[in-house]
Amino acid sequence: MIFCAGLGTRFKPWTDKHPKALALVNGKSLLQRNVEYLRQAGIDRVIVNVFHFADQIIDAVESNNGWGSDIVFSDERPVVLETGGGLAFARDLFPIDQDFICLNVDILCDLDIRAMIHQHRETGSLVTLASSNRKSSRCFTFNGDDRLTGWRNLSTGEERVAIPSGNVTEKAFSGISVFSYDYFNNVTQQGKFSLVDSWLSLAAAQPIRGFDHSGSKWVDVGRPESVAIAESLFTE
Secondary structure, three states, X not given: OEEOOOOOHHHOOHHHOOOHHHOXXXXXXXXXXXXXXXXXXXXXXXEEEEOOOHHHHHHHHHHOHHHHOEEEEEEOOOOOOHHHHHHHHOHHHOOOOOOXXXXXXXXXXXXXXXXXXXXXXXXXXXXXXXXXXOOOXXXXXXXXXXXXXXXXXOOOOOEEEOOOOOOOEEEEEEEEEXXXXXXXXXXXXXXXXXXXXXHHHXXXXXXXXXXXXXXXXXXXXXXXXXXXXXXXXXXX
């Protein structure tokens, strides 16, 4: 699932008239780039949630035949549900009992998805979170077994502890995650909520782990000034 429903307020003025998912990086939209990225990993069935300028996204997908993938839409209009609510809303579109991957449309990365899925299955995790050692104002904390223990805002000092732990490692979340289908049977939040909230509420009882991809190419194209960085990293 590629999350495309957000309002993209950080990406104004483009998002005053367009969805951020269709912003271009070297001639290709963020959505196209992520669809092609998933295809490279052998994933060719994709759920796209839509809200902000939803019709533009639907038209782009249909006019380009899904860029070679089978794309289905989860239309959240008239209420945007954030990442957690959006995933829960789309539950019936997922094959039962199959693992799946979620990513934010404004993230471009070249981490090895197959390796991430392999680790997810080998460790028996409920959710696996792509993370790295890059600098960020907000981060997850992990213990020595790469298990999620909490979340920190390094700018404000706010902290949320899911598992009390003495020695933890701070890593930035990269906007890509692998889920076991059983996540749907464990999440308790309803309506509009973030995936981060659900992960922190589940972490003490369920194995949620990090997948370190430090050294991979990665960029958050959340602001217009990030486009130049993305174009320097993702040239094709």
